[in-house]
Amino acid sequence: MASGDISVEVRGKVAIVSMDRGENRLNLKFLADLNAALDKVLSNPDVQAVVTTGVGKFYSNGIDLDWLLPQGLDVQRQFLDKFGETKMRILTFPIPTIAAINGHCIAGGCLLAICHDYRVMRSKRGWLSMPEIHIKLRFDPAMVALLKRRLPDGDVQRDLLLFGRRFPGEECARRGVVDAVCEVEELVDQAVRMANKCVGKDGFDRPMMKAMKEDVYKEVMEVYEKETKSGRDLVRDRRPQAKL
Template identity: 30%
Template sequence: MLAVEHDGPLMILRINHGKVNAFDLDLVRAISHQVQDLGPAKGVVITGTDRIFSAGVNLTRLLENDVAYTAAFVTELDALVQSIFELSVPMVAALTGHAIAGACLLAAACDYRVMAQGRIGVTEALVGLPVPPASLEVLRFTAGSRTAGLVLSGRTVEANEALALGLIDEVTTQDSVERRAVEVARQFASTPAQTFALHKQMLRADASRRIREALTDHATLVAQAWTGEEPRQFAGDYMSRLKSHK
């Protein structure tokens, strides 16, 4: 589900999990394990398959399992986004295609995002589930004043609009998206590690404080919303509507 490759000082994480690289608890844990155990790697590039980065949360698995699975999933996904946001080495996203919901949040946590095609956005409101608290602050750091509109509408946007909104940093071709992400990661990693880490820490200090406050204030409430009967029913109805339109 997650191939680990090395390109000189960089670790390449390649998501290859089912038809659309949907996030389930296994994938979240696999990415978390690699992010926490970088070894000698001085930077990370995370990418997907040829035409998709990730379609977001695997709602089928979420609803097939009990609420304990859901609670673990939302908590660990939020922790993964926070850990990437605060990672001491550079992490660059090569968005090979759609980056929806949790995948958009993961990309927002990276230091730079290169996108080739597809749509990106946070669709949690359409599904009936709140964006996790740490992830919302990460998105606010990346998208600024546009965050509220993106979250409340649940809309997704094409690459060029995403660039204008600040969701991504660069648009390129499908053939060059991973190569360009590697170039950026290598450039970031070429500075002394302590210098990069301190710059990142200082630039993100206010957001990190907001993350800690948001977790204290809202983590339990968000977990309760994800595991509540009404939101789960709403998410199930959303899936049924999607299937009926196929």
Template identity: 35%
Template sequence: MCETHPSPNPQMDTASLCTVEKRGRVHIITLTGGGEHRLGPALLSAIRSAVAAVQATPGAGALVIAAEGKYFSNGFDQAWARVAPRHLHASMEEAFRGLVADLLALPMPTVAAVTGHAAAAGCVLALAHDTVVMRASRGFLYMSEVDAGLKIVDFFAELLRQKVPDAVTRRDLLLRGDKMTAVEAVRRGIVDAAVDGGVDDVMTAAVQAAEALAAKGWKGEVVAEIRKSMWPALWPKVKDHGADSPARARL
């Protein structure tokens, strides 16, 4: 479901769900098309396959995840959930739990290039990266559950508790449903950089940040183990769903 392109400026097939591009030691996974990039089973499977392909590539030094169009991701695919048999509903949450585990266990630094709105699970996906670079002029972080009347998933809450340590900011995100711009998110310590300009400027900043991290030459296994140890309450909630978990290996 993801296409791999070795050149710096590949011709992307917008009919696919995502593409993988390599620029030196930096790999870029881009969610393609102008839609909302809703995180349903198909897209989650595609992203996880792309992450696994990057991990298996010799010399991969850092990963950037980005998206085309107005949205980074508008959360879970509620349209799919409305028509899918109820017994399949848990598969979407489990797949996303697995993607978070994959990112936490990935043996390289990760950067989210948030060029548009990141809502609910999309916001969680952005914050699951080591570094978040966000477009200053467009897009916001938004945890929509309180407005939508939905309970928050346990690992969402734990990830936000770890990544948003300020209690007032967590309250504003979760209990007030505030839509935070890049500038506000930087001020509150959630986002690392608010980049002026358009999509290309955000991508340039994200790739430069990833290149700087890749140039450190860190041992990937050490990066992964330190990351997991930094979030000791989050990792146990997701690890059994990750690509490297013993349970998945037996499937």
């Protein structure tokens, strides 16, 4: 099954969503196709876990700013709402989720990966990074809530968020940002093994899994809902003049 160049393959109890769109930059078309792929995953009652991965050098290089910034406020708001909705969907997905990070995982792409239950990253090549400090974009409150909830500790948050450090796979594993690293040739197989180990023999009840995740991540979801209803210009508001 395929949705453009975002395809779905099923291996036993595990679905694999492969994103094959170059740098996998995030725009409305990409998010629509990704959500369509997730719909296909859930339409199969035999699937008990899902793996997402990229193809080539990138898991995702973040938001397609070349497309987004020239858009009018209505389209920008539509995109940011859909991006937030997609992150919350993955965060509370009714089956276990594993991000198989095949290469660079930057900014918005990092946020998508962070929303997964587990992460496995290729060794030796590829960075995980939140470079907003370098491009002078502040994190909005919803991003802060998500990142503080999902990143392991204050030191990681300092290095990754405040100073925009790039973490290779080995450092991500050592510092608890990902659960494992392996050679890229073994990446998807490793993610599938993690998925099968997680679901065990019987898997999980989908409605219960979703409800449990919504309970655990309630505070994060509330911040996202508040931001969605605020009507703020979340593009311009990320570039305020700091008071020194």
